[in-house]
Amino acid sequence: GIEPLGNVQNAQGAQTGGCGAIIILDTTTGNLTFDPNRISATTTNGNNGGTFCKSLKESYPSGSNRIIPLATTGAVKF
Numbered sequence: 001g002i003e004p005l006g007n008v009q010n011a012q013g014a015q016t017g018g019c020g021a022i023i024i025l026d027t028t029t030g031n032l033t034f035d036p037n038r039i040s041a042t043t044t045n046g047n048n049g050g051t052f053c054k055s056l057k058e059s060y061p062s063g064s065n066r067i068i069p070l071a072t073t074g075a076v077k078f
Contacts, residue, residue: 020053036059037060
Protein backbone atom coordinates (compact mmCIF):
# COMPACT_ATOMS: atom_id res chain seq x y z
CA GLY A 1 0.00 0.00 0.00
CA ILE A 2 0.83 3.67 0.02
CA GLU A 3 1.42 5.44 3.32
CA PRO A 4 1.69 9.25 3.54
CA LEU A 5 4.50 9.91 5.99
CA GLY A 6 5.35 13.56 6.17
CA ASN A 7 3.94 17.03 5.93
CA VAL A 8 6.15 19.82 4.60
CA GLN A 9 5.44 22.78 6.85
CA ASN A 10 5.17 26.18 5.26
CA ALA A 11 5.84 29.53 6.88
CA GLN A 12 2.36 29.49 8.40
CA GLY A 13 2.31 25.77 9.08
CA ALA A 14 0.69 26.09 12.48
CA GLN A 15 -2.31 27.79 10.93
CA THR A 16 -2.55 26.00 7.59
CA GLY A 17 -1.22 22.53 8.31
CA GLY A 18 1.57 22.89 5.78
CA CYS A 19 1.60 21.70 2.19
CA GLY A 20 0.15 18.28 2.90
CA ALA A 21 1.63 14.79 2.95
CA ILE A 22 4.01 14.73 0.00
CA ILE A 23 6.45 12.18 1.40
CA ILE A 24 4.98 8.77 0.68
CA LEU A 25 6.11 5.25 1.58
CA ASP A 26 5.21 2.47 -0.86
CA THR A 27 5.03 -0.51 1.47
CA THR A 28 5.18 -2.92 -1.48
CA THR A 29 8.53 -1.76 -2.87
CA GLY A 30 9.99 -0.03 0.18
CA ASN A 31 10.46 3.14 -1.87
CA LEU A 32 10.17 6.52 -0.21
CA THR A 33 8.84 9.10 -2.66
CA PHE A 34 9.05 12.88 -2.41
CA ASP A 35 6.25 14.10 -4.67
CA PRO A 36 5.23 17.78 -4.48
CA ASN A 37 2.71 17.13 -7.27
CA ARG A 38 0.46 15.76 -4.53
CA ILE A 39 -0.02 19.25 -3.11
CA SER A 40 -3.69 20.04 -3.65
CA ALA A 41 -4.93 23.13 -5.46
CA THR A 42 -6.69 24.36 -2.32
CA THR A 43 -3.38 24.34 -0.43
CA THR A 44 -1.68 26.56 -3.02
CA ASN A 45 -4.22 29.38 -2.77
CA GLY A 46 -4.16 32.54 -0.74
CA ASN A 47 -1.70 33.47 1.98
CA ASN A 48 2.10 33.40 2.15
CA GLY A 49 1.99 29.74 3.10
CA GLY A 50 -0.05 28.99 0.00
CA THR A 51 2.47 30.88 -2.12
CA PHE A 52 5.26 28.72 -0.69
CA CYS A 53 3.38 25.49 -1.44
CA LYS A 54 2.55 26.68 -4.97
CA SER A 55 6.22 27.48 -5.65
CA LEU A 56 7.31 24.10 -4.30
CA LYS A 57 4.77 22.28 -6.46
CA GLU A 58 5.70 24.23 -9.59
CA SER A 59 9.41 23.57 -9.07
CA TYR A 60 8.70 19.88 -9.70
CA PRO A 61 7.05 19.42 -13.11
CA SER A 62 4.16 16.98 -13.27
CA GLY A 63 5.39 13.41 -13.10
CA SER A 64 8.72 14.26 -11.50
CA ASN A 65 9.55 13.11 -8.01
CA ARG A 66 12.49 11.98 -5.97
CA ILE A 67 12.53 8.32 -4.97
CA ILE A 68 14.82 6.99 -2.26
CA PRO A 69 14.86 3.17 -2.43
CA LEU A 70 15.18 2.38 1.27
CA ALA A 71 15.17 -1.35 0.61
CA THR A 72 18.60 -1.11 -0.99
CA THR A 73 20.23 1.47 1.27
CA GLY A 74 19.75 -0.53 4.44
CA ALA A 75 19.20 2.77 6.23
CA VAL A 76 15.72 1.84 7.35
CA LYS A 77 14.53 -1.63 8.33
CA PHE A 78 10.89 -2.68 8.24
